[in-house]
Amino acid sequence: MSVDLHGVEFSYPGSANKPVLHINNWTLPLAEKRFIHGPSGCGKSTLLNLISGMLAPLSGKVHVLGEQLEKMNRRQRDRFRANHIGYVFQQFNLIHYLDAVDNIRLAGHFGRTGRGACLTRQSHLLLETLGIKDNEWHKPVSRLSIGQQQRIAIARALVNRPELLIADEPTSSLDPRSRENFMSLLMSLTAEHRMTVLFVSHDTGLQHYFDSTQALPDINTAAGKH
Numbered sequence: 439m440s441v442d443l444h445g446v447e448f449s450y451p452g453s454a455n456k457p458v459l460h461i462n463n464w465t466l467p468l469a470e471k472r473f474i475h476g477p478s479g480c481g482k483s484t485l486l487n488l489i490s491g492m493l494a495p496l497s498g499k500v501h502v503l504g505e506q507l508e509k510m511n512r513r514q515r516d517r518f519r520a521n522h523i524g525y526v527f528q529q530f531n532l533i534h535y536l537d538a539v540d541n542i543r544l545a546g547h548f549g550r551t552g553r554g555a556c557l558t559r560q561s562h563l564l565l566e567t568l569g570i571k572d573n574e575w576h577k578p579v580s581r582l583s584i585g586q587q588q589r590i591a592i593a594r595a596l597v598n599r600p601e602l603l604i605a606d607e608p609t610s611s612l613d614p615r616s617r618e619n620f621m622s623l624l625m626s627l628t629a630e631h632r633m634t635v636l637f638v639s640h641d642t643g644l645q646h647y648f649d650s651t652q653a654l655p656d657i658n659t660a661a662g663k664h
């Protein structure tokens with residue numbers, strides 16, 4: 439199993455009377471590509487942040503790739519995330535004054551890819567695979583198009599060869615054609631590396647790319663209590 443949640447409860451600090459998530463049992467098998475949707479505020483990003491170890495549950499078990507995240511401290515969770523989980527954010531979270539290569543190298547630096555020439559080679563390879571021309575590699579990413587930034591964000595998520603890829607509304611800034619290109623590219627890369635994918639979006643028109651679909655309120659028994 440790639441992800442296994444058991445009795446997971448979460449509320450934000452200072453909002454203990456407003457539980458965001460209560461998930462009894464939820465699993466994501468290895469190599470499955472799962473699409474999660476649900477109304478704004480139902481806890482989708484919170485769920486992704488618990489699975490990636492950016493947040494810790496108040497109670498319950500969060501098992502990811504055989505490791506028990508709830509038993510790790512913050513530093514151990516950060517290390518685990520850097521080595522095993524690729525994360526594509528809605529707003530990309532690239533460092534806007536760094537160029538494409540350095541954005542990817544920075545993520546690699548915190549992970550298991552290694553450093554120096556090997557990491558630079560790996561960054562170049564990813565940029566080539568993702569169709570970013572080499573005359574764009576050394577411009578600050580803020581001077582690149584949204585579609586190019588999006589592909590750099592995928593390259594950054596893949597640099598440490600993660601077993602699990604998490605994406606939070608990654609297509610929300612893309613026009614319909616770029617969205618389809620992005621999805622095709624993402625699906626072929628994840629299939630090639632047999633990655634498990636957990637993808638959150640409001641856009642249910644993307645469901646056909648995935649093995650399975652779930653509405654978060656169907657698995658969250660805290661839904662409706664807040």
Ligand SMILES: Nc1ncnc2c1ncn2[C@@H]1O[C@H](COP(=O)(O)OP(=O)(O)OP(=O)(O)O)[C@@H](O)[C@H]1O
Binds near residue numbers: 477485
């Ligand atoms: N840092 C925070 N502190 C307190 N409450 C928060 C925090 N982040 C989110 N919340 C609340 O937790 C609930 C779930 O938020 P979350 O961002 O997980 O929802 P979402 O389903 O991803 O929403 P959207 O689709 O709009 O991105 C919301 O009620 C939100 O207001």
